[in-house]
Amino acid sequence: MYTCDVVIAGAGIIGLSIAIELRRAGATVAVLDRGEPGREASSAAAGMLVVDDPETDPKLKPLARISASMYPAFVEELELRSGIKIGLENRGTLYVAHGANDLPADPLSTADFRTLEPGLADLSRACFLEEQTVDPRLLVQAVLATAKNMGAAVHHEALVERVSMARTRDLEVRTTAGLYSTATFVNCAGAWASEIMGVVVPSRPVKGQMLAVIPSGYDLRHVVRSREVYLLPRRSGRILIGATVEEAGFDKTVQPEVIQKLHQAASSLVPSIGKAKMIEAWAGLRPGSPDGLPVLGAGSLPGTYVATGHFRNGILLAPATAAIMSELIQGRQSQIDILPFLPSRFSGNRALAG
Ligand SMILES: Cc1cc2nc3c(=O)[nH]c(=O)nc-3n(C[C@H](O)[C@H](O)[C@H](O)COP(=O)(O)OP(=O)(O)OC[C@H]3O[C@@H](n4cnc5c(N)ncnc54)[C@H](O)[C@@H]3O)c2cc1C
Structure with missing residues (x-):
């Protein structure tokens, strides 16, 4: 029998970020992953830190803003402690709308968006958003190295099956x-998250497929995003194109016809991308919740907590989630309003039965 103050199931960006905060507070922490740490949704993500998107639930925006504002310090600390350069960038996003009332900010004139991003298709409506991006694969490596360097025990091939109360009133x-x-x-x-017996969580997988291309002849300067598709340039020269949102259970198959459609959708925004060579395609499973919002707070058994359901925004929300969970676990009230995210909002909901 191993003993420690806190056991965390899942070594993705969320579990590892929480482990770092708890180590800072002096707790002994074990992070257990059923596979290789960081290899699931957190490595599949594009890495946009989206705050003002028409599709972002208004209830999520305050938390999204707080977490985005925490990012520069979060990345700086991870880079210092891990020695890994993460690549936080401030290129900004050109959001392209199809409908009349779909822009989250004042529209740019055609002349302005032509200057900002000359490769954009002949579109009538776009606006500029000050958004950051990060490379999630580097972020996850840095977060893993930092958690270990700070003394968290991180174990792979350790699938958590069940949590129960022991006679000592500790958890087993x-x-x-x-x-x-x-x-x-x-x-x-x-x-x-819903598969761990004893800690009820109404979460489900939401599949996302995406691809990376190497463009020829045109260097994209900004993230370009519409409701259907986004293009995200990396410093390496790659452009990521994403992403589908599919209810497909735990299937992570990459479907060539779906990837081709994404590539076509991207070239309707930036025509030269149509000729770009695809170098990689992949799929990941986002943690979804019944209302699309994170699930943060106390779990069904005393001493248990839940931090999941980050859906399309788990990379963005990692620093704020870690701060919230660390405060709750230390018995303090969170400085950030978490009322919309409490697991108890699903009480009586049939989803809880799963
Ligand atoms: C294609 C795609 C694009 C995305 N783009 C963005 C983006 O641009 N910006 C953004 O903010 N977010 C994005 N996301 C969402 C983001 O990736 C997720 O919200 C985030 O990674 C969730 O982190 P997590 O730690 O909860 O989950 P994961 O990274 O999936 O980690 C969960 C871990 O738990 C482990 N595990 C599961 N069951 C058990 C068990 N029983 N015992 C032990 N371990 C277990 C798994 O092996 C896994 O490593 C994207 C996601 C996808 C798929």
Whole structure:
């Protein structure tokens, strides 16, 4: 039997970011992952830190703003502690609208968006958004190295099966790598969070497919996004094109015809991308919740907590989530309003039965 103050299920961006905050507070922490840490949704993400998108739920915007404002310090600390350069960028986003009332900011004149992004198709309506981007694969490497350097024990191939109350009133966490005794358990198992017995979480997988291309002849300067598709330039010269939003269970198959459609949709925004060579395509499973909002707070058993359901925004929301969960676990009230995200909002909801 292993013993520590906090056991976290799931070594994605959420579980690892929380582990860092808890180590800072002096707790002993074990982060257990059923596979390789960081290899699921967190490595599949594009890395846009989206705050003002017409599709962002108004209830999420305050948390999104807080988390985006925490990002420069979050990245600076991770870079210092891990020695890994993460690549936080401030290129900004050109949001392209099709409908009349669809722009989240004042429209740019055609002359302005032509100057900003000469490769854009002949579109009538676009606006500029001050948004940051990050490379999630580098971010996850840095967060993993930082958690370890700060003394968190991170174990791979350790699937958490069940959490129950022990006679000592501590929690017993049964895993495929042995039994853990702990006062506190946090379910950060992403799309799989509902599979851990004893800690009820209404989460489900939402598949996202995307691709990367190497453009020839045109360097995209900004993120370009519409309701249907986005293009995100990386410093390496790659352009990421994403992403589908599919209810496909735990299927992570990459479908060539779907990837081709995404590529075509991207070239309707930036025509030269149509000729760009595809170098990689992949799929990931976002953690979805019944109302599309994160699920943050106390779990169904005393001493258990839940931090999942970050859906399309888990990279963005990691620093704020870590701060919130660390405060709650230390018995303090969160400085950030988490009322819209409490797990108890689903009480009586049939989704809880799963
Ligand atoms: C295609 C795509 C594009 C995206 N783009 C963006 C974006 O631009 N910006 C943004 O902010 N977000 C984006 N996201 C969303 C973001 O990736 C997720 O919200 C975020 O990664 C969720 O992090 P997580 O740690 O909860 O989940 P994950 O990274 O999936 O981590 C969960 C971990 O739990 C482990 N696990 C599961 N079950 C168990 C168990 N029983 N025991 C132990 N471990 C377990 C898994 O192996 C996994 O490593 C995107 C997602 C996808 C798929």
